[in-house]
Amino acid sequence: MYKFTQRSPITLILLSIVTCGIYFIYWLYVTAKEINDALGREEINTVLVILGFFCFPVMIYVMYKFGNAIEELAGRIGMQSQSSFILWLILSLVFGVGMYIMEYQVQTDLNNFSSPNNYNGNGYYYNNYGQPQGGGQPFNNQQNYYQPPQNGQNYNYNQQQSQ
Numbered sequence: 001m002y003k004f005t006q007r008s009p010i011t012l013i014l015l016s017i018v019t020c021g022i023y024f025i026y027w028l029y030v031t032a033k034e035i036n037d038a039l040g041r042e043e044i045n046t047v048l049v050i051l052g053f054f055c056f057p058v059m060i061y062v063m064y065k066f067g068n069a070i071e072e073l074a075g076r077i078g079m080q081s082q083s084s085f086i087l088w089l090i091l092s093l094v095f096g097v098g099m100y101i102m103e104y105q106v107q108t109d110l111n112n113f114s115s116p117n118n119y120n121g122n123g124y125y126y127n128n129y130g131q132p133q134g135g136g137q138p139f140n141n142q143q144n145y146y147q148p149p150q151n152g153q154n155y156n157y158n159q160q161q162s163q
Helices: 009-018 022-039 046-054 056-077 085-094 098-113 157-162
Strands: 137-140 145-147
Touching: 009 022, 009 098, 022 046, 022 056, 022 098, 046 056, 056 085, 056 098, 085 098
Parallel strands: none
Antiparallel strands: 137 145
């Protein structure tokens, strides 16, 4: 799995506020590039990320793409994740804090995806995530590690059960 840059979500929010959003633009751009590298394709257009800071409807689309990308990355490693796009949108429209909540949740998820406590290079520690999901080897009794699915395998646990 891709090794994401570890950042403190609280520090990100504080820097975004103190710099009047300039750090937020930088964080969006860098994080979009990291996510695109991890996915192996351009899921989040970095030009739209910068444009989204100046045009709120574009930022709504960028938030949607971030939610989908995080959900896909979680599925690749066998974690369950649900896009929080609707929550981010409502909090942005009603209270104006949705982008900060998005920043916090996305960075927390990325930190968890590449945390040395969760991943040892061979698989994800089984006890950190409960029942293994996603079509990988369910359990390796000798090492007690969950093995993520290989390329081309179906990541949706529910679809595998129905087949």
